[in-house]
Amino acid sequence: MLLRHTPKEITERSALTINPAKTCQPIGAMYAALGIHSCLPHSHGSQGCYAYHRSTLTRHYKEPVMAATSSFTEGASVFGGQANLIQAINNIFTVYEPEVIAVHTTCLSETIGDDIPQIIAKARDEGKIPPGRHVIHANTPSYVGSHVTGFANMVKGMVDYLAQSNGHKESRVNIIPGYVEPGDMEEIKRLAGELGVPHIMFPDTSNVLNGPQTGRYHMFPPGGVTVEELTRTGSSMGTVALGTLASGPAARALDTKCKVPCEILDLPIGLQATDIFIDTLRQIAGVTVPESINIERGRLLDVITDMHQYFFGRKVALAGDPDQLISLTQFLVDIDMWPIHIVTGTPGKKFEKKILEITKDVPHPVNVKSGGDMFLLHQWLRSDPVDLLMGNTYLKYIARDEDIPLVRFGFPILDRIGHSYFPTVGYRGGLRLLEKILDALMDRQDRDAPEESFELVM
Amino acid sequence: MVAAGLNLRLTGWKACATDGERNMATLNPEELSPPVAEMKPAVVDINAEEVRKELLGKYPTKVARKRAKQIVVNEIGPDGAVPEIAVNVRTIPGIISQRGCTYAGCKGVVLGPTRDIVNLTHGPIGCGFYSWLTRRNQTKPRGPEDHNFMTYCFSTDMQEEQIVFGGEKKLKQAVQEAYDLFHPKAIGIFATCPVGLIGDDVHAVAREMKEKLGDCNVFAFSCEGYKGVSQSAGHHIANNGIFTHVVGLDNTVKEGKFKINLLGEYNIGGDAFEIERLFEECGFTLISTFSGNSSYEYFANSHTADLNLIMCHRSINYVAEMMETKFGIPWIKINFIGAEATAKSLRKIAKFFDDPELIARVEEVIAREMPAVEKVREEVKARCAGKRAMLFVGGSRAHHYQELFREIGMETIAAGYEFAHRDDYEGRRVLPSIKVDADSRNIEELHVEPDPERYRPRLTEAGVARMKEAGIELSEYEGMMAEMCSGALVIDDISQFETEKLIEIYRPDIIGAGIKEKYTIQKSGVPMKQLHSYDSGGPYAAFKGAINFYREIDRMVNNKVWKYLKAPWQEHPELAAKYVWE
Structure with missing residues (x-):
């Protein structure tokens, strides 16, 4: 066993962090x-x-x-x-x-x-x-x-140093995407574009940290929000900030400094959070949601219907960052999975309250901890096992010891490639998450099925 | 700017003086790769001295003056002397360097690979988090009951309250909690930057807790990141700590003949496993490795060995020297990177013990292992010979890996270390002339004396003479430059700017460096082999490792992907004028 020293019994620790679910x-x-x-x-x-x-x-x-x-x-x-x-x-x-x-x-x-x-x-x-x-x-x-x-402090720093009001409001929305992958940032921009909402997104790591291979290295790749755009954020008519913790401080600073009002939303991971993101953009910019987005949403809904029997009542343990976990837990609850152990290393009591609220109808006791660690998560699930783990690469040690499938999600992912290209935000991102979850569950079922019940059609 | 695909002639390049000695055990000298200039028809002349000027050209004057001493063109003098290089000096702020910190060298490199010590980081969460399993040190516990804490990260996760009011109380409590949960044999405490600043006495806490716990050895390392100029300071601090607190605690003499310690081998990608296998086949008894696949008990017992083998000279020579002074154990420099170097190293060890049966068995092992190596080497060499490598890595790897490249006909045209000292470049002969600056003085030099009971010289005077006669130097390391060609560039603590310039000028076929450099190099269209933790793959040590490495380099330099950098419409834009069916 790789984590052979983790006891089932939980003892109080006041000074020792073991296997952190955060970094600095x-x-x-x-x-x-x-x-x-x-x-x-x-x-x-x-x-x-x-x-x-x-x-x-x-x-x-x-x-x-x-x-x-x-x-x-x-x-x-x-x-x-x-x-x-x-x-x-x-x-x-x-x-x-x-x-x-x-x-x-x-x-x-x-x-x-x-x-x-x-x-x-x-x-x-x-x-x-x-x-x-x-x-x-x-x-x-x-x-x-x-x-x-x-992350939040540096995004706020961009506002503090560079945002300036030119005295009048321009019909444009600022989008702060949160601590998400470059592929997610790209997807958020695409959705705003699809809606026809002029926007400035900051920060924007797409085309910086998922850049192409061209045979020529550029220390400063073409991607990223420009200083000129950052300056103009002070004259946008509003800000949509995604992720309370990662994007909230910058959005509020922009309001204080340049009187740009803001809406602070959950990260658009999953159906509900994406709905709220799209609807908020629609109302702020006064646009009609195009049919193309209705189709995307409908597809996600369709797949949830198709997959529901595989998800229903399956227990999940999660480790990660608060903004991600809040939206992800909501998404899992929406597809009738049971997120029952949820831990973040990031401190903040509001997180626990919010998760308990989201999971209040889950017919199973729910453990949640902010400022916790993966050692604790492991102890929880040794007493109350789950069907699926979701979180960063470090969870693979628990996954192996406890023989539980793992869907890699969050930061850091050190042993798989692709996460920075394919989004998990938006309706398409939701589809991708569902595919990953289902693959993990079905692969496990195929692996474990006795010969007589190993099935072609599942 | 030189375009890719052009052949470059290196002017001022001289074939290495040592080429003749470097023949593979089973090779004819004619089969060795000819000097690079003969293999690639020249199109553009490149002179290393000119390149050096170009590397310095863009720097502010002060920076250029300093870097000028850290970039030299190698020149092997008649007596084997090489030019002096300024190394182990401060990195210039803002000049993007490969280097890390003292904590990384101490906790990450030297102590990290030991499985049964609870390594507790005292500081904010980051340092412990980043050094958690990221170096690919493998370990194999002896059974299901054996302790293995390497998969765990332990930290005091210091908060503002401790920064303001001190962190000793929390540290003590963390040690207690670790003890209560795991009952380890030992707990190592590692100080991070703020710990030194706020004045937490980690050593006092260690002493107090050791006494309190009774059956757990608790010791601390003042390895704050800002000490010294690189990881190197951390290696030294780790060496001191392990030597003071662990080495010599257990006098049990294990059974077995030909007892050795392997120093400076960290079992990245399973390197130590491969070396252990060889040792067993040869009949050596490995007492302890510092510190790949190691256990606290092995360290405690390591003074019962009769010979210390140094693999990575930079990170571990301190322990070897201290063990020699205190216990009388001699050390020799060996190298298991490269098939020929491995054979040579095994023979050296056998020669030391001077046992005919052992010598014969070592020859048998070499003879058994070499055919498989030769087969792959020949095959790979056909595709790789004449290609050029650059190595900017570590404190010994930039030297050791040149062997492997040479074996498949690739010459290293520029190399440098990230955190080495002059002896690693120029050889230990320069040790007396190394000036100790303020940064080095900060790192404690332990005063060691012969142990009144346990000091026992392993070699008689006749033995020493016999070694000398066999051409095996005790306590000696020739350094990297002596084995590089004249005309090669040697660059210490290379910067991002210099790396980019070198790629632009030389278009090397492969570069070996670290993870931070990897993708800047590959985005330039040049393959890059990560030579700290390899990223993936290994082992690369010893014979089977050599085979793995030949194949890996073959895969990389002949990767088809580099042919597809341009899309058809970028190659032939002129064809885009009309619909083809019109």
Whole structure:
């Protein structure tokens, strides 16, 4: 057994996290910053941080993940990282020539208390920031929240530094897609386009972290929201933010700063959440939903009908990030599966309340925990087994030990390729999720069926 | 910019002086690959000295001045001397480097592969999370009851409260909870950046908890990420910790002849399994590996071995030296990457023990393993010979893997390490002349003395002389540059910018580097083999590993996909003028 030491009995732990269901803020900030066109994310800390974040993002996306670091040594840790950051800014603009440097902090520079806006101002005064180039920042202390918080903070940083109101409202909607895959961002844009709603989406990692092979490497690929677009978000007539935790702070900041009102919705994963997303866009922009979207929705509905007998009453355990889990749990409940163990490492009590609300009619006790870990999830399901696991790659160890099928979903996925190209958001994304779930369940049934009941037609 | 497909002539390139000695055990010298320039008809001349200038051209003056000392054109002098290179110095902020941190070197590299120590990261969640199973170290517990914590990630998940009020209390509680849940033999505590800053005394906590728990060895590592200039500092800290707290705790003398430790082999992709198999067939008794497929008990017992074998010199030479001083165990540098290097290494070990039966058995094993290697090598070489590699990786891999490439007729035209020191480049002969700077001084040098009871020199003076006569140097490593050709580029801590430039200028056939570099290189249309954890595949060590590697490189450099980079309409846009059926 690979997790041979995990006991069934749950004992209280107040200090020890085992097998976390989250990671730290800076990696989320780095991912968000990659969604700005011609932007080099910069990690203000020791170089291990950026090495780990780049490695993990690279393994997840199988794409170049560019970023720089302040390379703190002991001296910088004692005297502060100002000299390192100013030197880095100068070197980056000279050698790599991005339009934007997006600085995020680390536990190291946060503990020291480096004042990033002051350092950026000094770099500007010293002429280290060429005209027309930008340095933005977000505070992302690793000892607060999780990678989702870091993503949210960097997206908010984009608003804080770059959004500007030009005094009148332009008929256009801002869309903040949440901490989702590049393929998801592409799908969200497609849906908005299909509806005929002019929009600016930020951040946008499509065509950055799912780019084509052309035989030519571009440090700054064609994708990403441009600085000019980010500036114009302040003059859009409204913002639709997807995912309370990942997108809420930026949407609210835009309202405060530029008086752009916002709707904060759940991530459009599954039928209901996608319905709400489409309907909200329709109402804000005053458009009619085209037949093409009705067809997409109808197909998802049709497949749910077709597959219902396989899903009904099957128990699921989930680990992942709050925004994703809320929509996914709703989707699973909608298709009459029973999500009964749900854990996120990201802290926040609202999550537990919301999940319990969504699952209140599930005819089975439901375990939910925010700030939990996969060790706890494993203990839960050893006492109360499930038919399916959904979550990131690390769940494969539980899946193997307990012999439960696993559908990979969320971040990070380190052992499969394809997740960054095919969306799980929208109606089409819903279809794909259902196909994956059904494949996993049916493959298991085929594997386990005795010869006499191994069937061609299932 | 040189277009793909052009043949480049490397001017100033000289065939390596050591080529003659490098023949495969069963090969004729004529079969060795000729120098690159002879194999590829020249179209464009490239001079390494010019390239060097180009790499430095875009940097701000201060950066260029510093990098200039870290980029040298190799030149083998008459006495085997090589040029001096500035290495193990700080990475320049903003210059995108391959390097990681001290914590990564300590917890991730050296201690990570040991299965039965609870490795507890004291810090915010990230560090523990990123070093959780990502290095592909394999391990095989001895049975279902054997401890294996490698699949687990343990962290104190420090919160703001601990940053402000201190984290020692939470750390103690975490150690207690780990003990109560798992009853491990040992718990290792690893400090991350903020721990050092807020002044948590991890060593005091370790001492207190060790005493309190009674039957669990608790020890700590001050491996905060900002210490030192790279992972290398973390290796040193790990070496010190393991030597101080574990090595020598168990004096049980195991049965078996020809007792050895294997140092600096981390069982990535099963490398150590393959080496273990060979050792068994040869009749060596492996006491401990540091640290692939290892157990706490093996470390505790490792001082009972008679010879230390160093695979990765950079990450582990400290333990070898300290074991020699304290226990009298000599060490030799070996290398199991490459079939020829493997054969040579096995013979060296046999020679050390000087036992005719052992020597004969080693020859038998080599003779048994080589035909399969030769068969694949010949086949693959036909498709790979004359192609060019670049290696920018690690602290020994950029050296070791040149062997494998050479065996299939591929020359390494540029190489460098990510975190090595001058001795890894220029050989240990330069050790006395290495200046210790402030960053290195931060890392403790343990003062070790011979153990009053357990010091026992394994070789007599005659034995030492015999080794010398056989051409086997004890406590010696020649470094990478001595085995590279004159005219090759040697680049320490290569940057993203330099990597891109090199690709543009040389269009190498393959590059070996790390995961962060992988896709920038492949997006340029050049295959890239990840040589830290291999990403997938392995083992690449020893004979079977060599076969795997030949096949892997053959697959990569001859991958059909590179032919399809252009769509038909991009190749022949002129045909798009009209409907063909008109």
